[in-house]
Amino acid sequence: MTTLLIKNGTVIDTEPEPVVLGQVDVRVEDGLIAEVGPGLPDDPDAEVIDATGRIVLPGFVDTHRHTWQTGIRAVAADLTFDGYLRRILNELAPAYRPEDVYAGNLAGALECLDTGVTTLLDWSHIQLSPGHTEATVRALRDSGIRAVLGYCHGGDPGALVREGRRVHDEHFGAGGGLVTMVVAALGPEIVDEAHALAEWRLASELDLPVTVHMGGQGPDSAARGLAFLEANGLLRPRTTFVHANHYTDEEFKRIAGSGGSVSVSPVDEMTLGIGYPVSGRARAAGVPTGLGIDTVTCAPGDMFSLMRAAYLLERGRPDGAGAGFTTRDVLRMATVEGAEVVGLGDVVGSLRPGKQADVLLLRTDTLGMAAAHDPIAAVVLNADPGAVETVLVGGRVVKRDGQMLHQDLAEVHAALAESAGTVTR
Template sequence: MRTLITGGTVITMDPATGDLAQGDVLITDGVITEVAERIDAPDAEIIDATGRVVMPGFVDTHRHTWQTAFRGVGADWTFMQYLVAMHDTVKPHNRPEDVYLGNLLGRLDALNSGITTMLDWFHCALTPEHTDAAVAALRDVPGRSVFGFGAGFRTSDPIDAEVRRVRSGLTGDGLVTMALALRGPEMTAMETVAEDMQLAAELGLRTTVHIETDGRPIAELLEHGLLRDTTTFVHANGISDDQLRMLADAGSSVSVSPDVELKMGIGWPVTGRVLAAGLRPTLSIDDCPAVGGDMFSTMRTAFAVQRGLDGGLSARDVLEFATVDGANACGLGSCTGSLTPGKDADVILVRADDLSVFPFNNPAGTIVAAGHPGLIETVLVAGRVVKRDGVIVGMDVPTLKARLLESRDRIAADAGIALDGTWRPTPGE
């Protein structure tokens, strides 16, 4: 099967392939086979990209997707209030079916806004059934997803058997793969961190870990021989410059969640400091109770903040963070993140004729500085059209919305919380 996307402005994010003011992208059996100014493919299905920007889909390297039903409730929360609300108060009332709906609608939201690849940093594994429900939701959404299994916080409970069980179920699963979401040196004993990382290495899993406070956690990991080029460190706001250089020397990656970090008081995003250390940062949404679920907002915040701090960041840099750099951090750089012949066709078409961005003079600059989810007209994952003419294909979204509202209302009633933003959880309650 062949598909020809024709007549659009093509941003490949691949220096070797280059960008085209007007060009075509040919897809054969789900793989990009050619990018050129004009391609003759009379047997191909045509997608007319006139007045559109054709580019790789976005990559979100860290999202707690199960929390989708509580979108906006935590807009005014601090980080500590978020922990109390979502982990101490809301999480215990989630049934497996609630997790399924949260993950399903959250992943659909991401896909709808052009995020073709997403790492689901899952830390609601109350039972094996909860974990299976989260994975099932990712499978039911036609996006590329990395299931980051997490054992929770502040625990040294053994996870070996459960990780192996989940891993065995995801072998050869196609678009859904697995990573291990580590408890990390701030949440458990170093001995447990070492055991978790050894398990991940044995199973061939990449790892992802939150590093949110001041101190020397990276130095401690280095001392114990636990820095890897397969680990993504989330946030890292309090980490000193010398420790960021340790991450660069190890080949690790950093996931910046600028909206959450600023709003919740975690700290200034480390985008520029990570670049100065010799790393390419990636971008992530984190949690939708506090912020929006689209990459446009995340890119704009990261861009504006770093420009305000030192003026040294370009829009093209930010677009790379959100695409090819994110794909590399997820271990998927060989198959996605750029419109490179030989890679899977994870492609989005962005409207360039909408009044909010017209005239579209500077494609990369306009997408980063003024883009929004309403511009995402068409989405392809591995060559399959999953959003066409602004509508997700093959999903009964109204019914799923109704089910999510029922789930949200039951959890809120059981937990005794208000949904209008008036509830202010405090640590210790």
């Protein structure tokens, strides 16, 4: 048995709701949270991490990111959604080689870890060939992150089913380890109904959840899409609605009743003109709601920026209805509620004994974090990626004392730069 003790930190847990436990210790055994409490006994065989002056909390969960786009960061900063689709998916995506996908996914996953995101749902719609898919899976595994591959295939329904089965059987049939699979669906709002039915039937055949862009194309499209799911018996648990900006409160109640969830990307939804983020409305209807970067082509890549954006936009709703939204609410969205959205609510997202030890240590000895009276508010409103000192995934230290481990970052940067120059040429 391997044991790790995190001693003397200010610990925040998030389940059932975020709470500051005070200066307590965390014991990790064989990659799992074993015990959280004051003055845990020393173990001569344990590795000890001194967390004095640090905030200790669960790792963040990004519920929606197109990770392959890391090499084209900030290329679409001032575009509308139509402009984004034209520039990214129509012009740049076709130039991607498998090695570009690998470079982007590896660098993007490492960016997540470096900034405290320990679980990532990678909504991957760059499956141009089996080689592109192989590169996607290999990069996620090489990075050391806990990832859910959202497999999206834009070809005809027959090819979608054949490739989806192959990817599942070859890469996940014996269990994916840290990397697991869901079906990332384009339909019924982006592609035709036949394609949508093939996506959902594949998910049923393989017993996989679905993550789908629905509700972001306007109120009429949102209503038609939801009605399509209901008419075909597809409005069901383990479905995540991404960019669900145009659903009514009544439609959110139907999603809640089905066991569905929502992923909100507050920065991109505002900058691209998709719609006002629905963090408060979805949660008020009882829908588990998480946060997603979406794409670094027009948004920051860290959870601190997302938490602040979600908090400010909800508190500042024109109707005043978001005034009760708190920093605890948004931290929950970034951790245990996000874990529920990606189907890992019993695995990560809190420090509950028995869960995987995905843990962050944040510095408080900086001018921007010093003298914080409420550690939760400090995490949401004051911390930034520079505060992330140590990161654990499944009890394995992937960042220590501010330095990433296990990867040659110079090589990662060089490969990403070569890829960026190639795809934008």
